[in-house]
Amino acid sequence: MTEPRIAPTADVDPTAKIGAGTVVWHLAQVREDALLGEQCILGRGAYVGPGVRIGDRVKLQNYALVYEPAVLEDGVFIGPAAVLTNDVYPRSTDVGGALKRDGDWSAEGVVVRENASVGARAVILAGRTIGRYALVAAGAVVTRDVPDFALVAGNPARRAGWVGRAGVTLREEAPGRWRCPRTEELYTERDGLLAPGEPS
Numbered sequence: 399m400t401e402p403r404i405a406p407t408a409d410v411d412p413t414a415k416i417g418a419g420t421v422v423w424h425l426a427q428v429r430e431d432a433l434l435g436e437q438c439i440l441g442r443g444a445y446v447g448p449g450v451r452i453g454d455r456v457k458l459q460n461y462a463l464v465y466e467p468a469v470l471e472d473g474v475f476i477g478p479a480a481v482l483t484n485d486v487y488p489r490s491t492d493v494g495g496a497l498k499r500d501g502d503w504s505a506e507g508v509v510v511r512e513n514a515s516v517g518a519r520a521v522i523l524a525g526r527t528i529g530r531y532a533l534v535a536a537g538a539v540v541t542r543d544v545p546d547f548a549l550v551a552g553n554p555a556r557r558a559g560w561v562g563r564a565g566v567t568l569r570e571e572a573p574g575r576w577r578c579p580r581t582e583e584l585y586t587e588r589d590g591l592l593a594p595g596e597p598s
């Protein structure tokens with residue numbers, strides 16, 4: 399396995415763990431105790447907060463901001479300038495006017511399940527979960543959990559369709575029966591959720 403490749407201008411805390419084959423580009427910042435898996439790519443200016451956990455083959459595009467304690471499972475894609483937030487009611491100071499420090503508030507992380515993608519400049523509110531293989535459209539503001547395979551768009555983000563494992567929108571060939579035009583894979587919709595395979 400190849401060693402991680404870290405650009406000299408990247409700021410990677412010595413306590414962060416970076417997996418084999420991972421590439422960290424110029425001016426990216428990886429904070430203390432963050433965990434990055436194997437074969438990831440962190441684009442220029444990407445930010446990974448303290449203790450954030452990132453799986454294998456994850457891509458963070460330029461200036462993607464991942465605030466702690468987010469968890470990104472294997473195969474996740476975070477588009478350029480997307481923000482995974484961690485505080486629904488942010489304040490710099492307490493009611494007395496004193497600057498809040500780390501112990502004065504509790505951060506809530508976003509979870510992005512395996513192989514999901516977040517489009518450019520999308521914002522995910524703290525504590526929300528993006529389901530497996532879901533696709534968040536460019537510029538969406540996600541205020542609710544996103545089901546597996548859902549395509550969501552807009553502000554607030556609403557479901558606009560389904561995407562398959564290949565990432566393209568599925569076509570409904572019969573009620574509740576969806577097919578991927580690229581792979582021909584079949585999916586079944588039941589009770590507002592989608593799963594791969596034939597109806598049982």
Ligand SMILES: CC(C)(COP(=O)(O)OP(=O)(O)OC[C@H]1O[C@@H](n2cnc3c(N)ncnc32)[C@H](O)[C@@H]1OP(=O)(O)O)[C@@H](O)C(=O)NCCC(=O)NCCS
Pocket residue numbers: 477478516517518519533534535536537538551552567
């Ligand atoms: C959401 C997305 C997947 C839709 O792609 P598509 O299926 O080819 O959709 P179309 O371009 O045919 O548009 C279909 C409708 O959705 C709307 N739409 C497309 N993208 C949208 C977006 N990001 N937010 C809101 N609405 C969007 C279109 O205006 C169109 O609406 P209309 O039917 O009322 O005219 C795509 O536009 C997108 O945002 N992909 C993510 C791109 C990205 O961020 N990549 C990161 C790597 S750089």
